[in-house]
Amino acid sequence: MELREIHNQVHPPPDYNISPYGSQRSLRLRTVPAEDTSAVHFDWASTPENAEEPDEPRNLRELPLHMGLKRAVWQVQKMRVPVVSRWGSWRIKQSKTFHHLFEIAKEVFSYVVPWKRGIQKIGGHFGGGVQSYFLFLRFLVILNFLSFLLIAAFVLSPSIVFRSTGFNSSIPLSVNLTSVDKCLQYDPKPDPLAVFYTYFLDLVSGTGFMEYSYLFYGYYNNTMVESKGFSYNIPLAYLSTAAFYFLFCLICMIIRMGSVACAVVATGGGAVGRYSMLVFTGWDHGLQGDRSAKLKQNNIRYQLQVDLEEERLQRKAASLTLGQAIALYALRFFLNLVVLALIGGTFYGIAEVTQFSQSEKTTGFNGLLLQYLPSIVITTSNFVVPLLCDKIALLEKHSPSTTVILALLRAVFLRLVSLGVLLYTLWAQITCIGETSSLDCTPCGYNYENYKCWETRVGQEMYKLTLFDFLITIATLILVEFPRRIIVDHCSCKLAQWVGRQEFLVPPNVLALVYSQTVVWSGALFSPLLPLINTIKFILFFYCKKITLFQNCQPALRTFRSTSSNFFFLLVLLFGWMLASVVLIYSVAKIHPSYGCGPFRFSPSMWHIVPEAIDMLTSTSKDFLFYIGSQKFSIPLFIISCVLLCYMGALTSVHGKSVALLKSQCKLEQRDKQFLVRQIEELNATMQKELNEPQLPQRDTEQFYQTEQQWNGQNNYAFIPDEDQRLDRLTVH
Amino acid sequence: MGGTASHNLPKELLSEYQELTFLTKQEINEAHKKFCQLQGRETGPNERVSMQNILTLPELKSNPFRERICHVFSTSDRKDGSLSFEDFLDLLSAFSDSATLEIKSHYAFRIFDFDDDGTLDGGDLRKLVNCLTGETDDACLTPEEMRQLIGNILEESDIDKDGTVNLSEFQHVISRSPDFVSSFKIVL
Numbered sequence: 001m002e003l004r005e006i007h008n009q010v011h012p013p014p015d016y017n018i019s020p021y022g023s024q025r026s027l028r029l030r031t032v033p034a035e036d037t038s039a040v041h042f043d044w045a046s047t048p049e050n051a052e053e054p055d056e057p058r059n060l061r062e063l064p065l066h067m068g069l070k071r072a073v074w075q076v077q078k079m080r081v082p083v084v085s086r087w088g089s090w091r092i093k094q095s096k097t098f099h100h101l102f103e104i105a106k107e108v109f110s111y112v113v114p115w116k117r118g119i120q121k122i123g124g125h126f127g128g129g130v131q132s133y134f135l136f137l138r139f140l141v142i143l144n145f146l147s148f149l150l151i152a153a154f155v156l157s158p159s160i161v162f163r164s165t166g167f168n169s170s171i172p173l174s175v176n177l178t179s180v181d182k183c184l185q186y187d188p189k190p191d192p193l194a195v196f197y198t199y200f201l202d203l204v205s206g207t208g209f210m211e212y213s214y215l216f217y218g219y220y221n222n223t224m225v226e227s228k229g230f231s232y233n234i235p236l237a238y239l240s241t242a243a244f245y246f247l248f249c250l251i252c253m254i255i256r257m258g259s260v261a262c263a264v265v266a267t268g269g270g271a272v273g274r275y276s277m278l279v280f281t282g283w284d285h286g287l288q289g290d291r292s293a294k295l296k297q298n299n300i301r302y303q304l305q306v307d308l309e310e311e312r313l314q315r316k317a318a319s320l321t322l323g324q325a326i327a328l329y330a331l332r333f334f335l336n337l338v339v340l341a342l343i344g345g346t347f348y349g350i351a352e353v354t355q356f357s358q359s360e361k362t363t364g365f366n367g368l369l370l371q372y373l374p375s376i377v378i379t380t381s382n383f384v385v386p387l388l389c390d391k392i393a394l395l396e397k398h399s400p401s402t403t404v405i406l407a408l409l410r411a412v413f414l415r416l417v418s419l420g421v422l423l424y425t426l427w428a429q430i431t432c433i434g435e436t437s438s439l440d441c442t443p444c445g446y447n448y449e450n451y452k453c454w455e456t457r458v459g460q461e462m463y464k465l466t467l468f469d470f471l472i473t474i475a476t477l478i479l480v481e482f483p484r485r486i487i488v489d490h491c492s493c494k495l496a497q498w499v500g501r502q503e504f505l506v507p508p509n510v511l512a513l514v515y516s517q518t519v520v521w522s523g524a525l526f527s528p529l530l531p532l533i534n535t536i537k538f539i540l541f542f543y544c545k546k547i548t549l550f551q552n553c554q555p556a557l558r559t560f561r562s563t564s565s566n567f568f569f570l571l572v573l574l575f576g577w578m579l580a581s582v583v584l585i586y587s588v589a590k591i592h593p594s595y596g597c598g599p600f601r602f603s604p605s606m607w608h609i610v611p612e613a614i615d616m617l618t619s620t621s622k623d624f625l626f627y628i629g630s631q632k633f634s635i636p637l638f639i640i641s642c643v644l645l646c647y648m649g650a651l652t653s654v655h656g657k658s659v660a661l662l663k664s665q666c667k668l669e670q671r672d673k674q675f676l677v678r679q680i681e682e683l684n685a686t687m688q689k690e691l692n693e694p695q696l697p698q699r700d701t702e703q704f705y706q707t708e709q710q711w712n713g714q715n716n717y718a719f720i721p722d723e724d725q726r727l728d729r730l731t732v733h
Numbered sequence: 734m735g736g737t738a739s740h741n742l743p744k745e746l747l748s749e750y751q752e753l754t755f756l757t758k759q760e761i762n763e764a765h766k767k768f769c770q771l772q773g774r775e776t777g778p779n780e781r782v783s784m785q786n787i788l789t790l791p792e793l794k795s796n797p798f799r800e801r802i803c804h805v806f807s808t809s810d811r812k813d814g815s816l817s818f819e820d821f822l823d824l825l826s827a828f829s830d831s832a833t834l835e836i837k838s839h840y841a842f843r844i845f846d847f848d849d850d851g852t853l854d855g856g857d858l859r860k861l862v863n864c865l866t867g868e869t870d871d872a873c874l875t876p877e878e879m880r881q882l883i884g885n886i887l888e889e890s891d892i893d894k895d896g897t898v899n900l901s902e903f904q905h906v907i908s909r910s911p912d913f914v915s916s917f918k919i920v921l
Contacts, residue, residue, distance in 0.1 A: 044843065061755050061826070064839040066808050067819035070753045107757060120920060273889025275882060276906045279858070280841070280890075281913040283865060285796060285828065286920070293795035294867070301866035301874065308878050311885075663892045670893035 114138070118546060124288040126504065126549065132566050133506045137542055140517055143252055144535040147245050151528050154241045156214060158232055162223050183444035186218070186452045186596025201364075204467065205371050206460040215463070217526045218456040218597035235599040235609045239588065242525045246581055249521070253577065257570045278303060332396050339389055343414055346381040347421045353377045354425040358450065374461070375468035378418050382515070386411040386508065408507050412572050415515045416579055423522060423583055426461065430454045431591055445592030453597040455526045455587075462523025462530060469516055470537050477548055485552040504553040509545070510569050513538075518576030522583045741765075754826035755836075763921050764825050768818050782821075784814035792919050797864040801844045828919035837917045838907040842900050852897040858883050 044064070060077070063070055084092065110116065115138060123131035202208030212219055223234045282300050287293055320328070357373045389410045393403045428434075430451050432441040440447045451457050481502050488496050520534045589607050593600035600606045614625055627633055742750075742765055750761050767790070771782045774789075784803045793799045803814035806824040816824070826832060827840045845853055847860045862882060863873050874882065890898050890906045907913050 060753055062833055062836055064827075064836055066806070067753060067823050068808065071749070074753065103757075107759075273886075273906065275885045276890040277910050279862060279865065279882075279886055280845070280903065280906055281910040281916060283798070284916040285798075286916070286918050288791050288795065290795045293797070297797070297865065297867040297872065301872060304862075304866065304874065304882060305878065308881055308885075311881075666893040670895050674895075 114141075115542065120286070122546065122549065123284075123286050125292050126553075129506050130504055130549065132569075133509055134542070134545075136510060136566070136569055137513060137538060137545075139252075139256065140513060141535055141538045141542070143249060144517075144520070144531045144538065147248065147524075148529075148531040148535060150245055150248065151241055151524075151531060154237050155220070155234070155528055158234060158237065159214070159220055159223075162225060162232075162234070163221070183448050183595035186594070201368050204464075205368055206463045211456060211460070215527055215529045216456040216459045217528075217599075218453045218594075220528075220599045222599040222601055233609075233613060235603075236613045238528075238599050239606060239609060242584065245524060245531075246521070246577070246584065249577060250574075253570055253574055257567060257574075274307065275304075278307070328397065335392050335396055339392055339410060342385055342388060343410070343417075346385055346414065346418060349381070350374065350377055350418050350421045351425045354422055355429065358426070358429050372464060372468060374422055375465050378422065378465075379468065379472055381418060382411075382415055385414055389414075404507075408511075408568070411508070411511055412514075412575070415511055416518065416572075416576055419515065419518060419522070420579055422461070422465075426458060427586075427591075430458075444595060446594070451594075453594045454591075455594060455598055458587075459523055459526030459530075462519050463527055463533070465519045466516065466523075466530065466533060466537065469512070469519070470540070473512070473541065474544065477544055481548050481552045501554040502548075502552050504549055511572070513541075514569070514572050514576050517573060518580055521577060521580030524580075525584055525587065750822055754822050755829045755831045756822065756826050760825065760829065760921070761822065764822060765818070767921055768821050781809060781815040781817050784816075787814075787816055787821075792921065797867075798844055801847065805840065805843045825919065825921065828917065830918065830920065834908065834914055835904070837914060838904045839900070841907070841913075841917060842903045845903075852899045853903065854897040855883055855887075858886060858898075 060070060060074055063073065065073070115134075119131060119134050119138070122134055198208060202210050206215070210216075214220075220234065220238065225232045225234075278300070282303075284296060287296055354374045357370050360370055361367070362370060386407065390407050393407050393410075396403070396406075398406065430446050432438045432447055435441065440449060446454055484499070484502055488499065488501050516534065516537070520530050523530050587606070589605060591605070593603060593606055595601055600609060603609055603612075614622060617625075742762065747758060747761060750756065751758060754761075756764070768782065771786050771789070774786050784800065784807075787803055788794060788799050793802070796802070800814065802824065803816060804812070806820045806827075807814045807816055808820055809815045809817075827836055842853070845857060845861050847857045848854075853861070859879060862879065866873055873879075887896065887898070890902050892902050892905070
């Protein structure tokens with residue numbers, strides 16, 4: 001029976017030299033235990049032999065023996081020449097070469113990946129939670145850099161080359177353009193006699209000399225080059241690069257999330273005991289320094305006390321009367337309404353401000369302020385509303401972990417949806433709320449009066465958001481965090497001590513990163529150089545945050561659990577990606593590209609370039625592509641993915657059930673063993689009584705009680721007392 | 734073996750250590766350098782470095798489990814926690830980046846097993862919690878809290894209900910923790 005086999009693997013039949021990890025494969029090695037036998041010392045060096053294995057050098061490292069024993073095992077392995085076929089030996093050689101190459105690749109990789117030492121030092125002083133933030137930041141830097149390389153290779157360099165060598169063959173016009181004559185006018189060339197400070201304003205708001213540059217969509221031409229067997233279609237390249245960029249980011253995120261998901265499937269996703277988890281895995285051995293160790297100890301003690309307190313309160317609260325329960329739920333409902341009202345008010349404010357700033361046209365410093373108004377409102381609300389939500393969540397009387405998760409979810413919702421509201425408002429203004437037949441949008445399909453080149457305008461908005469976010473972070477650093485530290489350190493008044501040093505809170509910082517990345521994704525189609533700007537911004541963030549961490553911050557007393565939160569951060573990033581991909585898909589498919597600028601100027605939509613390009617392919621390629629796009633292919637593919645998902649779900653539940661079964665099996669066996677031990681004791685007692693009738697029975701029974709307690713106190717599989725010794729003791733009397 | 738200071742390890746020894754541990758070449762050389770520095774402070778031409786000197790390493794100095802770690806990895810006959818270079822490499826290998834979960838959980842169990850009897854019983858758990866929270870009077874838990882905590886731990890992880898946590902039960906708890914591998918790390 002299967003279960004018995006599993007049982008025999010996990011609990012091998014008792015052996016006198018048994019090792020506790022009997023289920024692991026290892027070679028037999030009998031060594032003489034060097035310790036004295038008076039105390040119960042466990043001999044970890046003896047191992048049973050479970051199966052004959054083909055030699056695999058990697059298993060040697062996984063033997064939990066000390067170096068001398070491992071070396072002996074290695075010698076034995078080397079002397080043992082395995083009898084394998086030619087195919088077997090070729091396979092072994094290939095796997096060895098592969099492992100060797102893998103090791104070399106890992107070494108090279110560890111050289112290339114930046115900031116390894118720095119992040120290690122951060123983990124040593126501030127723990128795993130803060131380290132996870134910096135690891136996430138590094139992941140985003142690498143992602144943005146690789147995306148920039150992708151864009152530079154396929155869009156930027158060809159554009160630069162074609163522009164400088166003067167290729168100017170454009171796609172032949174197949175559209176009657178007389179009716180849309182006025183839509184073709186677009187002249188962003190800057191005024192050469194502008195005052196100097198306008199250059200600064202232009203740099204910061206993306207207008208003027210920055211508008212007609214490689215930074216924005218409007219500068220790229222719809223060049224299609226065909227010469228000497230070399231053809232390059234810039235519009236198609238532009239669109240495909242954007243699509244591949246999104247897919248690439250999605251794959252990177254999924255790979256990173258995958259490892260956590262694997263663990264969940266393998267263990268059946270059962271409930272985890274939080275006390276055991278905290279006590280067995282709570283200590284971070286990478287911490288260095290007395291101060292961090294002490295803080296970690298305080299942290300763990302605080303968590304344990306809070307959890308124990310929570311449990312005591314829960315036991316009391318389980319006995320809530322009906323009236324109290326109703327009151328509590330009513331309070332929670334009301335507070336949720338308050339939170340929703342706050343968030344709704346924020347969205348309304350953002351929409352109004354965006355409309356206002358898009359419609360007014362003033363120049364100079366006031367104009368700059370007006371242009372930045374949406375960013376200012378978003379940033380302020382992202383700062384104020386989560387603070388209020390935190391205070392409200394405290395009133396709701398959830399458990400501490402639920403409170404943290406609720407606060408985070410609300411903050412995430414606020415950030416991403418406020419960005420969505422901004423984009424929606426822009427869309428409403430550009431396409432006259434979707435009605436392309438209304439007066440403003442009639443000849444061109446978009447609001448020509450205000451948006452001569454709407455893609456560039458959207459790109460500019462995203463550019464401004466990115467820049468503003470960066471400036472605010474640096475300003476907070478210089479104007480808030482450093483002065484706070486200086487005041488707290490040098491002023492000994494009570495207020496300063498109560499405020500205390502800055503704590504590096506991980507969740508708000510990570511949400512800020514997710515927000516920046518979502519902005520970049522939304523704007524990547526309209527501003528191809530935005531990933532490069534974001535890479536530089538995140539690199540500067542790394543150094544600035546590191547400096548502020550070491551100079552100004554104290555480690556948080558209540559830390560965020562690092563790896564379950566890693567999964568949560570990536571999940572939130574995925575939500576941001578989905579928002580950006582909605583923006584991408586909608587603008588590519590539905591909105592009419594500008595007539596006056598950009599690579600898609602004469603197509604009815606950006607997507608249109610793809611069918612045109614496919615038409616130029618050979619008929620077999622066309623048939624193949626049509627087949628992949630048709631229902632005949634996609635529906636079976638969808639069904640197969642559903643089946644795979646169900647399979648993974650079933651696998652998870654089966655693992656969970658077998659874990660539960662094995663646990664109950666362990667319990668039953670332990671009870672059986674205790675029953676048998678009691679039987680043995682009773683038998684021994686009666687045997688002794690018969691042997692020692694005339695002599696002192698009292699002392700003997702006392703001795704038995706002692707050994708019985710010793711046995712019961714250390715009753716487990718790994719420790720089997722030497723039965724020979726016991727029998728000796730018995731037969732002495 | 735690396736007895737004298739500032740001598741590099743011979744190549745065969747280096748590749749043998751690479752084969753038998755999870756450490757890379759750089760890490761082994763780095764460990765050798767550090768070990769020779771520690772040996773420099775030893776009196777006499779011993780190959781082993783005493784526990785006191787090992788505990789001066791900044792990575793171990795503030796670790797509350799430092800003595801247990803030395804005892805677990807020490808192969809000395811006198812049971813004094815002194816480490817030879819190979820013991821030191823074993824230590825670094827178990828705590829390295831690429832060590833597997835099984836190895837780490839095995840050694841974690843041995844480190845937590847304060848009385849070396851092969852299981853974690855109430856006394857071991859009590860000492861473990863005291864190490865985690867701090868030994869001073871104001872830092873440790875009240876007896877009431879300690880009792881509640883140990884009862885909870887045993888209820889959660891003692892599957893066969895014998896009052897102790899053995900290696901399999903310990904590894905069962907550890908395997909569900911995504912944090913363990915990254916926190917059980919010491920890198921020089």
